[in-house]
Amino acid sequence: MTGRYDRAEVIHGRVDWATVAIWLLLVALGWLNLYAAVYDETRGAFDFASRYGMQLIWIGAALVVALVVMLVDDKFCHILAYPIYGIFLVLMLSTLVLSPEIKGARAWLMMGPVAIQPAEFMKFGMSLALARLMSNFGFSLGRPIDFLRVMVVLLVPVGVMFLQHDVGSAVVYASFLFMFYREGLWRWIYIVLGIVVGLFFGSFWVTDTGLLILILLGCCFGFGFTFRNWRAPLIYLAILALVSVSGWIVLNGVGFEWRYYWVLLGSALVSLPVVVGAAYARRLRGFWVYVVMFLGSLAFVSAADIVFDSLDLHQQKRILDTLGVESDARGWGYNVNQSKIAIGSGGLLGKGYLEGTQTKFHFVPEQSTDFIFCTVGEEWGFVGSVVVLGLFCVLILRLVRMGERCQEPFGRIYCYSVAGIFLMHVLINVGMTVGLVPVIGIPLPFFSYGGSSFMAFTLLLVVAVRLDLGSGDIEASRING
Amino acid sequence: MKEGVLRIFVVVVFVVLVARLFVIQIVDGSYKTAAENNALRYEVLYPPRGEVLDRNGEFIIQSREAYDLMVVPRDMEAFDTLLLCRIVDVPLPRMRSQLKRAAAYSQRRPSVVVPQLSKETKLLLDELRIAGFYTVYRTVRSYPRKIAGNLLGYVNEVNTADLERDDYYRSGDYIGRSGIEGAYEEHLRGDKGVKVNMVDVHGIVKGSYGDGVYDTLPVAGRTLTSSLDAGLQALAEELMAGKVGSVVAIEPSTGEILVMANGPTYDPDELVGRERGNNYARLANDNLRPMWNRAVQAPYPPGSTFKMVNALIGLEEDVLKPDYMYECNLGYHFGNLSVACHPHWSPLDLRGAIMTSCNAYFCYVLRNILDKPSYGGIMRGGYDNWADKVRSFGFGQKLGTDFLGEREGNVYGSGYYDDLYRGRWNSLTVLSLAIGQGELGCTPLQMANFAAIIANRGHYFIPHVIKEIEGVAMDRKFFEPHYAGVAPEHFESVVDGMYMAAHEDGGTVKTYGMVPGLDICGKTGTAQNPHGQDHSVFLGFAPRDNPRIAIYVYVENGGFGASVAVPVGSLIMEQYLTGAISRPHLVEYLKEKKINYPHYDRQI
Known part of the structure; x- marks a missing residue:
């Protein structure tokens, strides 16, 4: 036919419209929700100076940026990856000197009337830079020199964020572990990390007895899984349970009022030589892993507990504070409790749009930024929350799918990075409002107030969509068309 | 295989979040104790404002106990307005206009109806338990020697500029405006406390929420010693x-x-x-400008x-x-x-x-x-x-x-x-x-x-x-x-x-x-x-x-x-x-x- 092609038309045919639709839906819901969070019946009608007004301006700007990104050649992403990374790194460094201190962190850069937060955009720069680096021919994460390069690209900005006292933003960079897994990072790192993180948080939620039971179950499960032998661990657990429970009852009967924890711990430790002996006799290689895991977990938990408990309350708060757990004049549990009350009071269907009471009284601090999900939970209820979370879930799964669909490693790495970043933000942000994760002040994509984060998330997503479209496809369609 | 694991991981994360939401929104009823959603009332506990002594240890500014009558318009029911007016000694038209103003400000947020009532009046009001009304402890200033007006300064209600400048303040709070009261505001004001109460549909306090774990006590303002004699x-x-x-x-x-x-x-x-x-108006209009x-x-x-x-x-x-x-x-x-x-x-x-x-x-x-x-x-x-x-x-x-x-x-x-x-x-x-x-x-x-x-x-x-x-x-x-x-x-x-x-x-x-x-x-x-x-x-x-x-x-x-x-x-x-x-x-x-x-x- 004719050799001419209309670029816009081609784009129209190939764009992952489902992703775009989810994005637009999230933006719309996010803005409506922000309006509700800031909504004040005492104020007048629409007001551009208010937070929802400002956010609307940002949304407009983001749409323009999105359109521009869709229309430029995707090779630019490749070419500009390092320069973009470099520019944001320089901007971040300049915040150390130039920026005023806001809420204890030096992370904002004043550009005339707008304050931008280079750390938010750094996620975008980092995703591009890592995609560029890791898509080099012959790159392998298993090779020490390549691994080192990745660490340098990753840890330099993270270091700057620690200098800015912006621990929240730094934690997000753990999300690149998601992409590294896909690119073949050593599996054991994930297992060890998983256990350490699990135990750390576990020690905040469950009692020591619960934690001990979990550790025992975990070891037995691992054993069963590795040796395809489920009978032995089950029998062991049964005996252990029987002995410890009856022992506990008897001990209490004779007057030793010990807690069950100590009895169970004692029984487990006493049984350890027996179990080790039996395993050794059967030549089960690799069995030591689970013994080390069991003892290591116990040591980790008790060490963390002993150290933490020996500090006085004020020092504990300090530690939680430095861990990125927010400190508040009314005690560090205050925010989370307020937030849970707000969400919990929403019930199944919520109180209705603009009808929230908890969020209106400013009981929940950082209502329009970090704790924006409270308004969702309170006004839209369980159903609304699940819809919002469902949209995020589908969005992330689509990103994974787009990554797999890419023919170039560059696109795949980039899409996985974006998926990881979104997952991390949703997990931490929603997790902290429902009390699952310690309070770390990071935004919920498209929901939290803030121009920098909104723009950064838009860029992350739109570039992924653009990369998914691919330049090869356009050429191909031209030839075919 | 790898992407399969990652997909499962993503789904598990979301399932955990949804499960947690299910627990706190549907299963656990403690977040919505009463039928209405106004189960919790956050009562601000005001600290007594710091006092000022002269160089010989004599009080020149003291804090006196007083109570503000608050209203949450949404919780109001029909009540004997005349009786209330008699108790707090406010003429009926003024009471009506105050209530109207409170309703115009917010249906849900508390407003001050009558400020600075005596303890006796507060006890009477507590006995009456009029739905939607309650009293909060405040302190007001008194000046035993009645001296140095300009130097000591005065205290008045915060304005919108104060509210925007410093998030310590809430509408209806007092702030030191001039003189010592103004210059030493941050030392004098103390720290506010909060008490989370469970309240039934009639606005009657049923007890403290979570056994008071979430309550904090107010910290009194600091005492200043002046060099004045x-x-x-x-x-x-x-x-x-x-x-x-x-x-x-x-x-x-x-x-x-x-x-x-x-x-x-x-x-x-x-x-x-x-x-x-x-x-204030009289002093401000005085030709000799006493202020x-x-x-x-x-x-x-x-x-x-x-x-x-x-x-x-x-x-x-x-x-x-x-x-x-x-x-x-x-x-x-x-x-x-x-x-x-x-x-x-x-x-x-x-x-x-x-x-x-x-x-x-x-x-x-x-x-x-x-x-x-x-x-x-x-x-x-x-x-x-x-x-x-x-x-x-x-x-x-x-x-x-x-x-x-x-x-x-x-x-x-x-x-x-x-x-x-x-x-x-x-x-x-x-x-x-x-x-x-x-x-x-x-x-x-x-x-x-x-x-x-x-x-x-x-x-x-x-x-x-x-x-x-x-x-x-x-x-x-x-x-x-x-x-x-x-x-x-x-x-x-x-x-x-x-x-x-x-x-x-x-x-x-x-x-x-x-x-x-x-x-x-x-x-x-x-x-x-x-x-x-x-x-x-x-x-x-x-x-x-x-x-x-x-x-x-x-x-x-x-x-x-x-x-x-x-x-x-x-x-x-x-x-x-x-x-x-x-x-x-x-x-x-x-x-x-x-x-x-x-x-x-x-x-x-």
């Missing part, structure tokens, strides 16, 4: 009755302000309670009390020696310019000139300073050198005191005269500066500080009214000496002159100022002004060696310095140093003395 301040205010002006007394060795009294003043209790609005803190805001011409500044600069510049003699022929005459003087012996030296307050002598001194040859003329630095030296005494700038509202006063640079006279002026043009007139404005605080500098022979400490903050160290700057640009050895002859003024026949201060045994040193001033009678001024300190009090008295249109300002200053010093007054008739005379101020009425 309440008794002395009260005496100064009595003596200034019926007059417009100001008295400031400072302890020279520390810079602590002992007295800061204005005439006219007001009773600080007038700005507390229900009549506050009316009283203007003249002590730190009025740039008065200092008159002859400024002569010592010129003497000291002359000595430092080496254009004057204490034994230099100048003639005075009823004034200073040069060409057709004259500065008049009163009759006294002539010629006289520096000590005699200060003692008799000779105008001519200081005209010679100022001209010698300004025209000192080494500066090459008045416009090439002679004048600016003088002005810099004047500023080194703290004039023409804020001293950096610890309360709000201080003004700079005026000491102009040579550029001012260049503009005014288009570059054609000389030492004769500015001759009135020699006797503290002309383009010169000094606040009473600055002049009292100058008295302290003479008393200390060359240095001062920044004058301040708070000497101790409970649990917090004072700012270091109040303990660091500031040196005037004149060496200590030049002060002795000036002190001699001031001593002679109060002790030798013919001295301007002696008649009403001398108190045997107190070694008072002083200087009168009689400042000309365009508003009729001269202002009566006195600057002094006592005793001569190791002075314990430095004072400045300014009485607008009081006539000769010796007639009003001197006895006021002398009585206050006597009371402070001896704890008694030996001349009660003088106190009675001054209390009764009223001065008319027709020009204040015309100003409006």
Whole structure:
């Protein structure tokens, strides 16, 4: 036919419209929700100076940026990856000197009337830079020199964020572990990390007895899984349970009022030589892993507990504070409790749009930024929350799918990075409002107030969509068309 | 395989979040205890505001228990409005308009209906339990000595600017607005507490939520110890009755302000309670401007009390020696310019000139300073050198005191005269500066500080009214000496002159100022002004060696310095140093003395 092609038309045919639709839906819901969070019946009608007004301006700007990104050649992403990374790194460094201190962190850069937060955009720069680096021919994460390069690209900005006292933003960079897994990072790192993180948080939620039971179950499960032998661990657990429970009852009967924890711990430790002996006799290689895991977990938990408990309350708060757990004049549990009350009071269907009471009284601090999900939970209820979370879930799964669909490693790495970043933000942000994760002040994509984060998330997503479209496809369609 | 694991991981994360939401929104009922969603009421617990003591441990600001009646319009039901009005003693129309205003502000947020009720009223209201209403504990100010209104400042409700500036405040909170209340707001306000109560649909408290784990206690504001002497301040205010002006007394060795009294003043209790609005309007509209803190805001011409500044600069510049003699022929005459003087012996030296307050002598001194040859003329630095030296005494700038509202006063640079006279002026043009007139404005605080500098022979400490903050160290700057640009050895002859003024026949201060045994040193001033009678001024300190009090008295249109300002200053010093007054008739005379101020009425 004719050799001419209309670029816009081609784009129209190939764009992952489902992703775009989810994005637009999230933006719309996010803005409506922000309006509700800031909504004040005492104020007048629409007001551009208010937070929802400002956010609307940002949304407009983001749409323009999105359109521009869709229309430029995707090779630019490749070419500009390092320069973009470099520019944001320089901007971040300049915040150390130039920026005023806001809420204890030096992370904002004043550009005339707008304050931008280079750390938010750094996620975008980092995703591009890592995609560029890791898509080099012959790159392998298993090779020490390549691994080192990745660490340098990753840890330099993270270091700057620690200098800015912006621990929240730094934690997000753990999300690149998601992409590294896909690119073949050593599996054991994930297992060890998983256990350490699990135990750390576990020690905040469950009692020591619960934690001990979990550790025992975990070891037995691992054993069963590795040796395809489920009978032995089950029998062991049964005996252990029987002995410890009856022992506990008897001990209490004779007057030793010990807690069950100590009895169970004692029984487990006493049984350890027996179990080790039996395993050794059967030549089960690799069995030591689970013994080390069991003892290591116990040591980790008790060490963390002993150290933490020996500090006085004020020092504990300090530690939680430095861990990125927010400190508040009314005690560090205050925010989370307020937030849970707000969400919990929403019930199944919520109180209705603009009808929230908890969020209106400013009981929940950082209502329009970090704790924006409270308004969702309170006004839209369980159903609304699940819809919002469902949209995020589908969005992330689509990103994974787009990554797999890419023919170039560059696109795949980039899409996985974006998926990881979104997952991390949703997990931490929603997790902290429902009390699952310690309070770390990071935004919920498209929901939290803030121009920098909104723009950064838009860029992350739109570039992924653009990369998914691919330049090869356009050429191909031209030839075919 | 790998992407499969990651997909499962993503789904698991979301399932965990949803499960958690399911638990807190559907399963766990404790987040919505009552049928209505207003189960929890967050009651702010207000801390008592910090109190202020005087230097002898006597209360000058106290916090009194009071209760505000609050309403949450949404929770209101039909009730006996008349009964409520009777209990809180508010007329029905006012109650109606208050409730309307509360509803217009917010249906859900509490508003104050009637502020500052007594404990008895609060107990009555608690018994009635009217749905939608409750009382909160607040403190209101009371002023046992009823003194120093302007200095202590007042407290009022926060405005929108305060709310935006500092998120400590919520609508209806009180904030220190001026004086000590304003300057020490962050120390005085304390920390608020919060009490989370479970409330049923009738608005009745059913108990504390979560056994009070989420409650915090308020922390009371800090107690401040003022350097003021309440008794002395009260005496100064009595003596200034019926007059417009100001008295400031400072302890020279520390810079602590002992007295800061204005005439006219007001009773600080007038700005507390229900009549506050009316009283405020009355005071604000008073022609004599009682709410203007003249002590730190009025740039008065200092008159002859400024002569010592010129003497000291002359000595430092080496254009004057204490034994230099100048003639005075009823004034200073040069060409057709004259500065008049009163009759006294002539010629006289520096000590005699200060003692008799000779105008001519200081005209010679100022001209010698300004025209000192080494500066090459008045416009090439002679004048600016003088002005810099004047500023080194703290004039023409804020001293950096610890309360709000201080003004700079005026000491102009040579550029001012260049503009005014288009570059054609000389030492004769500015001759009135020699006797503290002309383009010169000094606040009473600055002049009292100058008295302290003479008393200390060359240095001062920044004058301040708070000497101790409970649990917090004072700012270091109040303990660091500031040196005037004149060496200590030049002060002795000036002190001699001031001593002679109060002790030798013919001295301007002696008649009403001398108190045997107190070694008072002083200087009168009689400042000309365009508003009729001269202002009566006195600057002094006592005793001569190791002075314990430095004072400045300014009485607008009081006539000769010796007639009003001197006895006021002398009585206050006597009371402070001896704890008694030996001349009660003088106190009675001054209390009764009223001065008319027709020009204040015309100003409006």
